Amino acid sequence: MVKTVHSKEVTKAAFNRLQERGVNLSDIAEIVYEMQYAYHPALTLADCIDSVNKVLLKREIQHAILVGVELDVLAEERKLSEPLQSIVETDEGLFGIDETIALGASLGYGSIAVTTFGHLDKNKIGIIRDLDTKRGKGVHTFLDDIVASVAANAASRLAHSFRDQEEIAEEDKKQFEDEGIK
Amino acid sequence: MVKTVHSKEVTKAAFNRLQERGVNLSDIAEIVYEMQYAYHPALTLADCIDSVNKVLLKREIQHAILVGVELDVLAEERKLSEPLQSIVETDEGLFGIDETIALGASLGYGSIAVTTFGHLDKNKIGIIRDLDTKRGKGVHTFLDDIVASVAANAASRLAHSFRDQEEIAEEDKKQFEDEGIK
Amino acid sequence: MVKTVHSKEVTKAAFNRLQERGVNLSDIAEIVYEMQYAYHPALTLADCIDSVNKVLLKREIQHAILVGVELDVLAEERKLSEPLQSIVETDEGLFGIDETIALGASLGYGSIAVTTFGHLDKNKIGIIRDLDTKRGKGVHTFLDDIVASVAANAASRLAHSFRDQEEIAEEDKKQFEDEGIK
Amino acid sequence: MVKTVHSKEVTKAAFNRLQERGVNLSDIAEIVYEMQYAYHPALTLADCIDSVNKVLLKREIQHAILVGVELDVLAEERKLSEPLQSIVETDEGLFGIDETIALGASLGYGSIAVTTFGHLDKNKIGIIRDLDTKRGKGVHTFLDDIVASVAANAASRLAHSFRDQEEIAEEDKKQFEDEGIK
Structure with a gap:
């Protein structure tokens, strides 16, 4: 009988894969900070690391990491069959499965x-640029897009949660006022 | 210097991959027919084969086939790393990268x-069901979804082109009438 | 100065809109039950209502309800400009903005x-069919798709949470065994 | 009996709507040029206008324009019901139906x-920026995103067709060489 893989194993594998491929959570968090600090002056890098972490706990993201890194590594080891090997190895401009998975x-x-x-x-920044230009030293056709996706998700999470906090703060203030406290 | 892969090579590889994995164009065309004949009584299987063919000439579809079949075959040969190997081999219920690529x-x-x-x-019919239940004899975790996508695309193409034909027919009729021909 | 709308107001409006248009949460929950009971024999209608409720608390879903019902109602009152009025009123086969918003x-x-x-x-069941065929009595071009989306989301939430529970149960069992308790 | 709307009427309405709202095809073509000239030095503005035109002939795009502009205009005339009126009028940061339709x-x-x-x-340029900042003079919550979508589609069309042309040119060259002509 086939045993299902426990989600803890998948989580561990996804985090390991990122690290093995040279991507630290703080690298991703820096991009998130860059994207969001203009909107939320109180934002800290720790908030961003926390948000990246939460994103990385999602099954769909973990599966994307596992599949994407697997294909990058297989291309690096020249183990894909042609013409896929050449397409992935050269990150061929019209190939879009990497963006499809990340999107x-x-x-x-x-x-x-x-x-x-x-x-x-489009405007690869930070670790995304490093991965994208590291060609020759390794294949990161899928990983650069997946890192962009994780950063984008963490940024979106923050935007939504800041809004929720503002509303709660506003309600608290309103409640104080209603109670004549100010 | 890196040479880009010519699109003819990609096209040929995509068609070959389908055939190697036991999927004939007429198998897909039958699903298309099943989906569309109720709306278009004049529809023939030849129309459906033609529509499937046109869909298979699109780069995005070809790339999806190459990536999907590659992962299926690697899983069959037990060459993926764990836990991805087990996830793909068992077509684990919450794994969704196959649907993401096909969608x-x-x-x-x-x-x-x-x-x-x-x-x-959801309602796997025809060759999609065959692929989905052929487990044991092979891994088709990605291919069944991609075939569903090709069939769905070919069905949508037909729905749009039938509508265009109706409008042209209507215009021709109107023109005859305007010219007093009837 | 422009005041942002508080999320509580949006939530209230979304729930009201559904009710005004004749959609009860239990109608949606029944579809969810229908979709999921085969996989989870212990599932109750109360679980499904709870899941529908959680889905309806999401901003993106609420916004989809507000926009979709607004367009349905405007079409009913014949207040859209042509040719959009005719397209929405007749739920024209190739019009896909309703599916785009719901998807x-x-x-x-x-x-x-x-x-x-x-x-x-495709296989409109329960309240989705009622809305879809209620033509003449009202326009539900957008609402039937949005209800399908809410039901699908609630079903997916349940599938994921059942899996999480199974894993926790398995871990608890394992822990008992490890501790020699059984 | 309900008459279906002829696609020519829909096409005409979509082009008119853009013009009425101050968007010229050349405004969109300029963005396309900006996005693509770096990759294709031979690109002309006329190529871009042609590509924008082809995109605007697609049903899905036309429907998006009709729905989006309708909602913008209704918000401008304060004819939407609350809280949707305020959300659309202020282009509320977490409202995403505009992006959903455009995407x-x-x-x-x-x-x-x-x-x-x-x-x-994100980086609204040209007419997209004009629409986005024209607030006060009008509501363009949906239109700025739809224009971005049309420009993006026209840019993608060009990228794909340039690639096809390169391949044809390469084949022609190869054929000349094969025939010993040079």
């Missing part, structure tokens, strides 16, 4: 995530 | 394609 | 939600 | 269209 992982975080993903995918 | 390939054909894809993915 | 609301719940949405959109 | 219209043009759309939506 699919961002759709769960709403429209802010999707447009932020598109922005990051 | 991504259907988004290009509009909302009829997307809802038809969802329908086919 | 957009389902993308946040992963691939199970998307394929379930496609299935429900 | 839905871009999904048909592949991953280049989607990432370009995200980029344009």
Whole structure:
């Protein structure tokens, strides 16, 4: 009988894969900070690391990491069959399965995530740029897009949760006022 | 220097991959016929084969086939790393990268394609069911979804082109009438 | 100065809109039950109502309800400009903005939600069928798709949470065994 | 009996709506040029206008324009019901139905269209910026996103067709060489 894989194993594997491929959570958090600090002056890097962590606990993201890194590594080891090997190895301009998988992982975080993903995918910053230009030293055709997706999702999470906090703060203030406290 | 892969090579590889994995164009065309004949009584299987063929000439679909079949075959040969190997081999219920890639390939054909894809993915019919239940004899975790996507796209193409034909027929009729011919 | 709308107001409006248009949460919950009981024999209608409720607390879903019902009502009152008025009023076959909005609301719940949405959109059951065939008595071009999306999302939530519970149960059992308790 | 709306009427209405709202095809073409000239030095503004035109002939895009502009105009005339009126009028930050409709219209043009759309939506340039900041003089909550989508689609079309042309040119050259002509 087939045993299902426990989600803890999948989580552990996804975090390991990122680290093995040279991506630290703080690298992703820095992009998130860059995207969001203009809107939320009180934002700290720790908030961003926390948000990245929460995103990485989602099954859909973990599966995207496992599939994407697997294909990158197989291309690096030249173990894919042709013509896929050449397409992935050269990150061929019209190949879009990498963006499809990464975008699919961002759709769960709403429209802010999707447009932020598109922005990051075009204007590769930080670790995304490092991965994208590290060609020769390794294949990161899938990983750069997935990192952009994780960063976009973490940014969207923050935008939504800041809004929730503002509303709670406003309500508290209103309650004080209603009670004549000020 | 890196050479880009010519699109003819990609096309040829995509058609070959389907055939190697036991999927004939007429198998897909039958699903298309099943989905559309109620709306278009004049529809023939040849129309459906033609529509499937046109869908298979699209780069995005070809790339989806190459990536999906590659992962299926690697899983069959037990060459994926764990836990991805177990996840793909067992077509684990909450794994969704297969649907993400297939859905991504259907988004290009509009909302009829997307809802038809969802329908086919739930109510696996014809070759899709054969692939889905052929477990033990092979891994088709990705391929069954991609075939559903190709069938859905071909069905959507037909729905749109039948509508265009109706409008042209109506215009011709109107022109005859305007000219007093009837 | 422009005041942002508090999320509580949006939530209240979304729930009211559904009720005004004749959609009760239990109607949606019944579809969810229908979709999921085969996989989870212990599932109750109360679980499904709870899941529908949680889905309806999401901003993206609420916004989809507000926009969709607004357009349905405006079409009913013949207040849209032509040719949009005729397109929405007749739920014209190739019009897909209703599916786009509903699908957009389902993308946040992963691939199970998307394929379930496609299935429900094709095989309209329960309240979705009632809305779809109630033509003449009212326009529900957008609402039937949005209800399908809410039901699909609630079904996907349940599938994921049942899996989480199974894993926790398994861990508890394992822990007992490890401690020699059994 | 209900008459279906002829696609020519829909096409005409969509083009008119853009013009009425102050969007010229050349405004959109300029954005396309800006996005693509770096990759294709031979690109002309006329190529871009042609590509925008082709995109605007697609049903899904036309429907998105009709729905989006309708909602903008109704918000301008304060004819939407609350809280939707305030949300659309202020282009409320977490409202995403505008992006959902626009993104839905871009999904048909592949991953280049989607990432370009995200980029344009974040870094509003040209007419998109004009629409976005024209607040007070009018509501363009939906239209700025839809214009971004049309521009992104036209850019993606060009990227794909340039690639096709390169391949044809290469084949012609090869044929000359094969025939010993040079």
